[in-house]
Amino acid sequence: MKRFEYSGRSRQGKVTGKIQAASKREALLILRDKGIRVLEMKELPESILHKDIVIGNPVKLQHFVIYLRQFSTLLKAGVSVVDATNILSQQTESKYLRKALEQIETELREGNPLSAVSATHKKIFSPMYINMIKAGEAGGNMDETLDRLAEHYEKQHATKQKIASAMAYPIVVVFIAIAVVIFLLVSVVPTFVDMFADFGGELPAITKFVLGASEFMQKSWYMIVLFFVLLFLSISIIKRNKKTKYYFDYFVLRVPIFGSMMRKAVLARMTRTLSSLFSSSVPILQAMTIVEEVVENEVIGRVILQARDSLEKGQSITLPMKAHWAFPPLVTQMIVIGEQTGSLDSMLAKVADFYEKEVDNSTDRIKSLIEPLMIVVLAGLVGTIVISIMVPMFEIFNQVGKQ
Structure with a gap:
C-alpha cells in the first residue's frame, strides 16, 4: 500500500490529510466517495520515518470504547453501517483506528460484511469483537451487540x-x-x-x-x-x-x-x-x-x-x-x-x-x-x-x- 498526502475541499470546508491506497487513482476515488474534491495530492516516500512501528494493539482502549458507543448510537438512529463507519472515521481521535475505518468503509461499499472486513485488521479488532459482530449481523441486533461490547471493554479496562x-x-x-x-x-x-x-x-x-x-x-x-x-x-x-x-x-x-x-x-x-x-x-x-x-x-x-x-x-x-x-x-x-x-x-x-x-x-x-x-x-x-x-x-x- 502506498501513502499519499492530500489537500482539498468538502462540504465542511478545507481538508487535509493522509491516505493509504494501492495507487493514486484509487486514493482519488476513495476521497471522491467521501465527498472530498482533491486540489493537490502527492505520494509520500517509502521511508522508515513514515512507517508506524506498533507493538500490540495500537488503539487505546478508551478510544475503542467511544467508537463502540458512538457506532451503537448511530445504528439506533437509523444510520447505515457504511455511513456510520464514514462518520466515525472522521470523528475518532485515534489515527490507527481512523485508517482502519477508512479501509473498512471502502470494502463495505463493495458489499462485504463488517465482520469479514474487520478480520483483516487483527491488531485492532480482537477475535471476540469479530465473532460478536458476526453474531450481531446474523441476529439483526448489531446495536445491542455493540453496547454489550462497549460495556465489556469498559469493565475490562477498569x-x-x-x-x-x-x-x-x-x-x-x-x-x-x-x-x-x-x-x-x-x-x-x-x-x-x-x-x-x-x-x-x-x-x-x-x-x-x-x-x-x-x-x-x-x-x-x-x-x-x-x-x-x-x-x-x-x-x-x-x-x-x-x-x-x-x-x-x-x-x-x-x-x-x-x-x-x-x-x-x-x-x-x-x-x-x-x-x-x-x-x-x-x-x-x-x-x-x-x-x-x-x-x-x-x-x-x-x-x-x-x-x-x-x-x-x-x-x-x-x-x-x-x-x-x-x-x-x-x-x-x-x-x-x-x-x-x-x-x-x-x-x-x-x-x-x-x-x-x-x-x-x-x-x-x-x-x-x-x-x-x-x-x-x-x-x-x-x-x-x-x-x-x-x-x-x-x-x-x-x-x-x-x-
Whole structure:
C-alpha cells in the first residue's frame, strides 16, 4: 500500500490529510466517495520515518470504547453501517483506528460484511469483537451487540487500571530505591575511601561490604545494566513461547500477595468474556476457543481448552475446573447452576461482577500493606550505607580524642 498526502475541499470546508491506497487513482476515488474534491495530492516516500512501528494493539482502549458507543448510537438512529463507519472515521481521535475505518468503509461499499472486513485488521479488532459482530449481523441486533461490547471493554479496562495502580507504587519505590543506592555508592561512599585507608585499622564487615559494592559499581556498572537487559529480554522470550509462558503465569498466580489478586483478575476477565459471547449467541464451543485466546494466561487457558473438550464429549464444562486449584468452588457452582437453569450468561456475569469487586478490594488492601513495607525497605537500604560509613568514623574520632 502506498501513502499519499492530500489537500482539498468538502462540504465542511478545507481538508487535509493522509491516505493509504494501492495507487493514486484509487486514493482519488476513495476521497471522491467521501465527498472530498482533491486540489493537490502527492505520494509520500517509502521511508522508515513514515512507517508506524506498533507493538500490540495500537488503539487505546478508551478510544475503542467511544467508537463502540458512538457506532451503537448511530445504528439506533437509523444510520447505515457504511455511513456510520464514514462518520466515525472522521470523528475518532485515534489515527490507527481512523485508517482502519477508512479501509473498512471502502470494502463495505463493495458489499462485504463488517465482520469479514474487520478480520483483516487483527491488531485492532480482537477475535471476540469479530465473532460478536458476526453474531450481531446474523441476529439483526448489531446495536445491542455493540453496547454489550462497549460495556465489556469498559469493565475490562477498569480492572486493568486497578491492577496497574496497585503495581505502580511498589515499582516506583523500587526504582527510587535503586537510584538512591546507586547515587550513594557512586558519589558519596568513594569520598570516604581515602579517609578509611589512612585510618589503617580493621574496618567493620558492613563497611567492607559497602566499599566493595561501591568499587564494583564504579568499575563494573555495565554488568548491572547487562543483567537488567538480559532479564527483560528473557521475560519477553518466555512470554512469547506458550510452553515457557505457562510456567511464568503459574509463578505469577502463585506469588504471595499479588498472586491472589492476579488470579481474581484473570477469572473476572474469563467469566466476563464468556458472558458477553453467550449473550450475543456465539456458539459455545467457538466462545471457549475465543476465551482461551483473550484470557492472557496459559494456566487458565489450558483449563478452558480442557473444558471445551469436555463439552464436546457431552460432559459439563466444569469437570476440568473442579479438578484445578485456580478455580474456586464459587466459579464452578455458579456455572453448574447456569447450565441447569439455562441462564449461563447471567450466572457468569454475576461471577464477573463478584471478582471485579474482589480485585478492587484486593488492590486497596495491597496499597495499604505495601506502602509502609516499601518505606521500611528504602529506609533499610539507605540506613545500611549510612551506618557503614558512620561506624568507622566514630572509631576515628575516638582515637583522635584519646590522642
